Amino acid sequence: MPRSTSFLVLSLLFVLSSLSSCKKKCVISKENIDSGAIIKNVIFYPKSGNMTLNLAGSYDIHASHPYANLLEVGFNGSGKSPIDYGQYTVLCYPLQTTCNAAFERSVTIDAASQAVVYKIVATQCTNCEQKWLTENYVLVPAFPSSYSVTYDVSIVNK
DSSP, X not given: OOHHHHHHXXXXXXHHHHHHOOOOOOOOOOOOEEEETXXXXXXXXXXXXTTTTTOOSOEEEOTTSTTGGGEEEEETTOOOXXXXXXXXXXXXXXXXXXXXXXXXXXXEEETTTTEEEEEEEEEEOTTOOOEEEEOOOXXXXXOOTTSEEEEEEEEEEO
16 A cells, blocks of 8 residues: 555544544433332322422422422322322422433431431433423322421432
């Protein structure tokens, strides 16, 4: 192979390899994981979308909470029904992440110390610039409103 052809081939290979060496694509599991005291296979139906959008803070929703009548739930794909606050409490922690995010949520209820811990780990891809609000509603067995509720929240960027 003539020298100029070799140079041309090597140059072309170099250009092609530099074009394909873009940033690694961020890949995360899109499956959310709920564990601990969280009731599984529950779908929340708020009376209006993003109810918590303009409000700061976290929520532990019992029968007397202003949002109590603004939520309905469906169990295992069933239709909507009001929440029985004698049996359940709703926890909520609104969180803004990128459009490519997955959540691990767990709730621990400790009757001895009268404390509840709601832990959320959000893993997000930073290459997705669009922001999404996730309200992180979870349904748990009812606990007295006098219990202290702690929210342990972290965001992992990839």
